[in-house]
Amino acid sequence: MKVGTAALTVDAAGMRAQNSSLLLNMIWRERQISRAEIARRTELSPSTVSAIVADLEHSGLVRSIGAGVSRGGRRPTLIGFRDDAFSILGVEMGATHVSVVLTDLRGRVRTHRSAAQQVRNDPEGTLKTVRTLVQECLDAERVPRRSVVGLGVAAPSPVHPSAPGKMSPLILPAWRGYDVREALSTTFDLPVFVDNDANLGALSECYWGAGTSGEDLTYIKLATGIGSGHIIHGDVYRGAGGTAGEIGHIAVDSAGPPCLCGLRGCLVTLIGSGALVERARELMGTKGRKAPTIREIVEGARAGDPAARQIIDGLGQYLGVAVAGLLNLLNPAIVVLGGEISSVGDLLLDPLRASVRKRALSTSMAETRIVTSALGDKSIAVGAATLVLQAALRDRTLFPLQHVGKTA
Template identity: 85%
Template sequence: MRVGTAVTTVDAAGMRAQNSSLLLNMIWRERQISRAEIARRTELSPSTVSAIVADLERSGLVRSIGAGVSRGGRRPTLIGFCDDAFSLIGVEMGATHVTAALTDLRGRVRAYRHASHAVREDPKGTLQKVRELVQEVLDAERVPRRSVAGMGIAVPSPVHPSAPGKLSPLLVPAWRDYDVQESLRSAFGLPVFVDNDANLGALSECYWGAGVNGEDLAYIKLATGIGSGHIIHGDVYRGAGGTAGEISHMAVDSSGPQCVCGLRGCLVTLIGSAALLERARELMGRKDKRALTVRELVEGARAGEPAARQVIDGLGHYLGIAVAGLLNLLNPAIVVLGGEISSVGDLLLDPLRASVRKRALSTSMAETRIVTSALGDRAIAVGAATLVLQAALRDRTLFPLQHIGKPA
């Protein structure tokens, strides 16, 4: 009897939690909806719906927002999601910079900070810079930590599910003895979620960008490294060990330069930002020691500078080899290009599409749109915040208890 009672209690508690998350997701997605419509769609009893909605109202996540349109009989009372009930923190640790964003529960950025930093070489300094920027965005909006649901961290490394705070010692050896998740969880006392930066670029596009209609997509981050994140059936595909999408180390030229990973002719050795800028310097015949920047390369290409255009054409050619493979293998509906270099737009898209057409099945190419991201340089930090939102919508206990949100 005791065993049976315990199982029944656990099952009932689990069912209540599942139904609570189901309703929370529905209200978040619809923005406003009546109790009657929730009951109709979920096939839950009106009393169950009312009890869950009342609990969500006490948490500050939803509130009554007035009467809806009558379909006969009394006008229904609409329940609305409170987008500013809690805040989310998203952090991007790029190879050479740190970004922190504070968002609401609809992905809107409330505060944003960015700083250059040698992330790959300086783990201790990077973590300190993250702490500083996170505190700055909290202070900027006077947000107490108790009103923050959690922190998402985008890192320039694959993330293994068994050790999400540890970066790859092969790709970023200086981070071997550091745990990003544990360090920041201890510093802020918040739930911390860590994922690869390209994965979070893909998640950002899924929620707020090119993939909002629910289509499968691939997001390619063009920066110091070249990474891709993949959304399949509405969620990030990470692979068995978290290394799905590591196209930086796709070998595309067997006679190409040696890569730090040990392979030769990896994509990153040909179109990573360091390789692109070095090629641009050679073609421009620059002798000065001042480093060329990606922004200058972009501006040169837009201005019609032949050397800059040649570099962008080469980027499109090699990237097209990788994208053609993605189309043949996964056939996403959309391929989104992110990173500062992608802001050249059609100057990159035209040679890229030409390269893809030579290598991908015509049926794959016909079903896929290749576009540049409209989310800008905040996409990955917002994607990191979205990682927290996704987790909290699936498990509403991640939202702090006994908090009453401000009116939406």
């Protein structure tokens, strides 16, 4: 009897937790909704809905926001999600920089800090920089750690599900033996979530950018490394070992330059930032002088510089090989290009689309929009914060256990 009673108690507790997360997600998604409408959509009893809403109000996550429009009878009281109830930290560790954002529960950036940092080769310095920038963000907004849901980290490496804090020793050999999640959770006493940077670029687009309509989406990060993230049925697809989307290591030229992964002619060796800068050095006649930056290549292309335009054309043609394969394999509704070089817009999209048309099935091409990201340079750090938000909306216990008083 005792075993049976315990099992029933666990089942009831599990059902309450499931229903609580269901309602929380609905209120977050709708922004404001009545108890009656929640009951109608979920088919839960009005008393169950009222009890869960009362609990969510006590936690500070939702609040009553006034009367709605009557459909006959008494006007319903609307329940609204409190976007400002808690904060989330998002960290982007790029190859040569660290960026940190503090967001609310709607992905809006409250404050932002960034610094140059050689992430690939300096794990100790990188972790120190992350800690400094995170604390600066908390101090700038006077946010106590007890009101932070967690900290998300975007890493320039595949992340294996069985070791979510560790970088790939093949891609980042200097990080062998380091655990980002463990190091940062120890420092800040917060839940820490780590994922690949392109995956989090895709998640950012899914929640706040080109993919908000719910369509399947591929995000391609064009930077020092080349990677892609995939949203399938609303979730990031990571693959069995966390390496889904590593298009930068598709070998597109068997006679091309050697890659750090051990292959030759990988896409990243041809269109990664380093390769583009070297190409610019050759074409722009700057050999022996300071190398042009990606920003200067972008500015040159916009100004009509023939060498810069040639670099962008070559980028589009090589990238088209990988994108055509993606369209034939996954057929996403949207492909979003991110990274500073993508800011040239149609100067890149036109040769890319032309390259894809030569290689992809016409039916795949017809169903896919290829666009550049409109989220700006903080998008991946915001995606890291969104990873925490997604986890908390699915598991309400991740929100800090405290009552948050009402704000004006």
